[in-house]
Amino acid sequence: MASLLRAAVTWGRFPWRGYCSRGTQGKLSRDFVETLKAIVGSPHVSTAASVLEQHGHDESMHRCQPPDVVVWPQNVEQVSQLAALCYGQNVPIIPFGTGTGLEGGVCAVQGGVCINLTHMDRILELNPEDFSVVVEPGVTRKALNTYVRDSGLWFPVDPGADASLCGMAATGASGTTTVRYGTMRDNVLNLEVVLPGGRLLHTAGQSRHFRKSAAGYNLTGLFVGSEGTLGLITAATLRLHPVPEATVAATCAFPSVQAAVDSTIHILQAAVPVARIEFLDDVMMDACNRYSNLNCSVAPTLFLEFHGSEQALAEQLQRTEEIAQYNGASHFSWAKEAEQRSQLWAARHNAWYAILALRPGCKGYATDVCVPISRLPEILVQTEEDLKASGLTGAIVGHVGDGNFHCLLLVDPEDADEIHRIKVFTHQLGRRALALRGTCTGEHGIGLGKRQLLQEEVGTVGMETMWQLKATLDPRGLMNPGKML
Amino acid sequence: MASLLRAAVTWGRFPWRGYCSRGTQGKLSRDFVETLKAIVGSPHVSTAASVLEQHGHDESMHRCQPPDVVVWPQNVEQVSQLAALCYGQNVPIIPFGTGTGLEGGVCAVQGGVCINLTHMDRILELNPEDFSVVVEPGVTRKALNTYVRDSGLWFPVDPGADASLCGMAATGASGTTTVRYGTMRDNVLNLEVVLPGGRLLHTAGQSRHFRKSAAGYNLTGLFVGSEGTLGLITAATLRLHPVPEATVAATCAFPSVQAAVDSTIHILQAAVPVARIEFLDDVMMDACNRYSNLNCSVAPTLFLEFHGSEQALAEQLQRTEEIAQYNGASHFSWAKEAEQRSQLWAARHNAWYAILALRPGCKGYATDVCVPISRLPEILVQTEEDLKASGLTGAIVGHVGDGNFHCLLLVDPEDADEIHRIKVFTHQLGRRALALRGTCTGEHGIGLGKRQLLQEEVGTVGMETMWQLKATLDPRGLMNPGKML
Known part of the structure; x- marks a missing residue:
């Protein structure tokens, strides 16, 4: 079964390259590109080499594999028309957000049309009493948090990069706050998806934003983390959380990796609602010290963040310090002032650059x-x-x-x-x-x-089940081909 | 498409009744029943009318629709053989747990084989440091919590009934603690599923129990809440939580429904990590007073429960009381002692019986x-x-x-x-x-x-997508037919 399905979505079966020109600037017919322009408008279509190159890779070391053309739809109707056109003509479709992925998710391994969704960047709806918001695919994590700041709410999922929220949904992103607030899987309430043939699916029903449901198969859960292989996410309804009343950051150095992990387990077992708990090894600490001008111990270290009321924070800090000391920690230090805290977490968030600087x-x-x-x-x-x-x-x-x-x-x-x-x-x-x-x-x-x-x-049966889902929802294997499966 | 799929899974197409006897005691051939006995052993197969009747309904008012035979497999291999046999012979399969569902999920609308999974009742594995446990389908919520008591952990999802945990996974259950601990969707880490044809799927890979993953389609999420229409859940890996250090319950009566709901929203906005927050209307309160010998105000009322350290609870109570009073509440009362607390929540949990007593x-x-x-x-x-x-x-x-x-x-x-x-x-x-x-x-x-x-x-496209998934994973439409779709 799996091999049959695999065969069905391999490259050879699809004839579209047969009728394409083989020029270096693009492999799709001129007529096809003109049709794209008719849908989204000429200024929103590009076959310029530099543009294609820019859309052929993400932030990973996977080699650049440019699409044949990039289009910037302005609204969901255009996305739907683009999908119908491409699917009808057997042209691969690659959704593109901020390009900050780390696994080559946007590489156009079979060429095709890259649909850059960043021009659709409206926040469609904010419901503070319901802790929910609806965003288009061009809205990034930071843009959303700036927008909702005055509502007393925030969106906590934080992968580091200022990624687009729909891209984060597509890749099932998470990050430093997951231990407290969950992953995208826990924070997406509904998705608007353009299916491969162009039809519009609302995974939890149109315009719905309830907190929970037991109605039918969990389509939202199926599309979160599907890496663009089942459809194009054109809007996401997200769950917001109250901005914490106060925040404290702390670091502590440990004699061993084991001691740092044991402390983590004990903190979780003690039900301390830690908001972030990050481990950095001694090499990383050394690099951070150099890059961010810190003076931390070069040892296995935990970076922690606590959210809550002033009183709750004091208790959380005290318990955590006790646990850390019990596990042999030295240099437990905490920073309540925003500036100090920012400096500490900036060092953590700059870990990537600290390593690159080596x-x-x-x-x-x-x-x-x-x-x-x-x-x-x-x-x-x-x-x-x-x-x-x-x-x-x-x-x-x-x-x-x-x-x-x-x-x-x-x-x-x-x-x-x-x-x-x-x-x-x-x-x-x-x-x-x-x-x-x-x-x-x-x-x-x-x-x-x-x-x-x-x-x-996932094993043979797991893979075959995934292939079955892919073949059912994308029978021509044109949605972001070559990824995941 | 949807109508085609619907047609494909309607009753008429499947010939199995054609070769069955039409006796009142059962409609399957004697040979078929003998084969069932050969798989699970004679004592574990029944066609007794009282047994069939007992398995033809749940706790809802849907009329009893008995299966043709009930079998009690002892292990997953037997479940697999049963599924292969039934599927090969076009016989409907109905999974059965505690029968405490409320939507007729176990009614055998097309007859067939009811697979009662309660004899598989082992707790296969407990990993306290990883906050996870693996249970067979006969393990109920209360049995699990008794088993894990000494580990300092508990499983918080509480639908009221002492349902089987795999049944709760199958129906996407939740309940009074969802506001703090989430639904089954948030607390199932992995499922072992016997697919309609008898093959074994581990939705997150065999023996795996990580906290999060971005590997492939979220098969766990697809099977949670699928109501037995895609396969038989034969084991569930669940997420456990630390037992709260202390617990306090409270009630407060409000002048109006609006005031009670406003208080709820304000409590959530203030990030008070309330563990349960239940609304009871005046009729319900009157019934509870009579049934449980309480003396509460006959008014829209909130029942609350708080989990945390002594110090944290004091603060949570204080904030909640302030919010409730701001919204016009009277009679804010709280109970820290286990006995008082139990009495209060017993009244809430007995609401169903209080109403029946009217x-x-x-x-x-x-x-x-x-x-x-x-x-x-x-x-x-x-x-x-x-x-x-x-x-x-x-x-x-x-x-x-x-x-x-x-x-x-x-x-x-x-x-x-x-x-x-x-x-x-x-x-x-x-x-x-x-x-x-x-x-x-x-x-x-x-x-x-x-x-x-x-x-x-979910609309036309949503239904068609659900039908596509159903037709892909259960092409003969034999898994708990007539349910959900």
């Missing part, structure tokens, strides 16, 4: 495994050993409250041997996470590079 | 709409007016923090006119919820009675 000119690549929390110490220790043995430059940061961590690796794009070693290392790490009952990706998605690992993770 | 001999029926919280006051007030106009006996309880409420109605099963009025009333209420951007079911599911409302809720 070897200027290199590119970064981030692994993304997630394991049961109890298995974190062994996989972290083994990963650090593997890292040393591999001769690669890298450091570890982790959303340790979720069991998810990233190994930030440096790679010289000209060094084929290093690229090879990175592939070996990341694959080995993925396999190790799977052996420890984990997942190959906690939040970045499968994209191009983890399709083999996904098979190992 | 007219002995009658059956109960519970509506289940859920709307955006801001729309609660108008729908509650209108529903109370409709209730009076209809001449029906009923009262309202609601999980008001989620916008979900139940109208508990009494019906004389011999009174055809009353049954008709209940149907009209519930359908009208469903329509009203849909008009207010809500859902026809917050937690009971679609089952038999809300299929028309589901269509209105």
Whole structure:
């Protein structure tokens, strides 16, 4: 079954390249491009090489694979027309948001039409009493939080990048606040989706924004994390949360990785409602000290953030400090002032750049495994050993409250041997996470590079079930082809 | 497309009744029943009329529709063999847990084999450090909480009934604690599912129990709430939570429904992490006073529960009382002692019986709409007016923090006119919820009675997408036929 389905969506079967010109600037017929222009208007279509190049990659080290044309629809009706046109003519469709993905999700591996959704950037509706908001795909996380600031609400899912919220829904994003506020899966209430043939689906019914439902199959859950392979998300209804009354940040250094993870487990068992709890290994701390002018201990460290009332925070801090000290922590320090707190978290958020600064000119690549929390110490220790043995430059940061961590690796794009070693290392790490009952990706998605690992993770029946869903909703295999499956 | 699919799964097409005897005791051939016995052992197969009758209904007022035979598999291999046998011979399959559903989910509308999963009642694995547990389908909510008590953890989803956890997963259950701990959708990490043909699917990969993942389509989310129409859940990996250090319950009476709902919204906006917040209308309070020997005001009332440290609870109580008083509440009273607290919540949990006691001999029926919280006051007030106009006996309880409420109605099963009025009333209420951007079911599911409302809720494309999923995973339409779609 799986092989049949796989065969059905492989490249060879689809004839559209047959009738396309083979010029370097684009492989679609001139008529086709004219039809695109008729739909969205000439200024909103481009086949310029630089534009195509810019849309052929994300922030990962996957090589650029440009689409044949980029279009910027202005509204959902245009997206629907574009999808119908492409699907009718067997042309691949690649949705594009901010291009801040990390798994090659926007690479046009079979060419086709890249639909850049950033011109649709309205916030359609804000319902403060219902803690919900409806956004178009061009609205980013930060833009939303600026917009809702006066309502006393915020959208907490924070993957680091200022990604588009619909892109975050498409990739099932999460990040530093997941331990408290959940992932996109927990915070998307409804999606408007243009299906491959152009029809419009509202996954929880049109204009609905209830908090929970038991009505029919969970279509919202199916589309969150589908990486653009089932349809184009043209609006998302999101769940907002009250802005915390006060916020405190803290750091503490530990004698070992085990002690840091044990503290995390104890904090969670004590039901301290920690808002962020991030692990940084000693290499990472050293790099952060240099890059962000900090003076932290070069040791396994937790960065924490607490949200609540003044009184609740005092208690949370006290309990956390007790737990940390019980586990041998030194240098427990906390910062209540916004400026100090910002400085601390800026260092964490700049971890990526701190690592890049270790070897200027290199590119970064981030692994993304997630394991049961109890298995974190062994996989972290083994990963650090593997890292040393591999001769690669890298450091570890982790959303340790979720069991998810990233190994930030440096790679010289000209060094084929290093690229090879990175592939070996990341694959080995993925396999190790799977052996420890984990997942190959906690939040970045499968994209191009983890399709083999996904098979190992979900097994034959899991893969066949996923292929069945794909073949049902995208029978021609044109929605973001080559990704995930 | 939808009509084609619908046609494909209607009764007429499947020939299995053709080769069955037409006796009153069972409609399947003797050979078929012998094969069932060969799989699970003779003592675990029954065609006794009383057993069939017992398995043909749940706790709702849907009429009993018995299966042709009931089997009790002892392990997953047997479930797999049963599914393969039934599917190969075009025999409908109906999964059965505790039978405590409220929408006729176990009624064998096309006859067939009822698979009672309660003999599979082991807790397969407990991982306290990972806050996870793996249960077989015979394990109920209360049995699990008894088992894990010493670990300092609990499973908080509480629909009232002591339902089986896999049944709760199958129906997407939730309940009084959802406002704080989420629904089953938020608390199921992995499912083992026997697919219609007998193959075994692990929705998040075999033996995996990570906290989050972005690997492939969210199969777990697809099966949670699928009401047995896609497969048989034979094990569930669940998320556990720390037992709260302390618990306090409170009640407060309000001058109006609006004031009670406003208080709820203000409590949520103030980020008070309330663990339960339940609304009871004046009729309900009157019934509870009589049934549970309470002396509460006969007025719109909130029942609240708070979880946390002693210090945190004091603050939460204080804030809640301030908010309630601001909204005109009287009689804010709280109970910290376990006994008092139990008495209070026993009254809430006995609401169903309190209503039944108003007219002995009658059956109960519970509506289940859920709307955006801001729309609660108008729908509650209108529903109370409709209730009076209809001449029906009923009262309202609601999980008001989620916008979900139940109208508990009494019906004389011999009174055809009353049954008709209940149907009209519930359908009208469903329509009203849909008009207010809500859902026809917050937690009971679609089952038999809300299929028309589901269509209105999700629209043509939504229904067609659901039918596509059903036809893909259950092409012969034999898994719990006639339900949901």
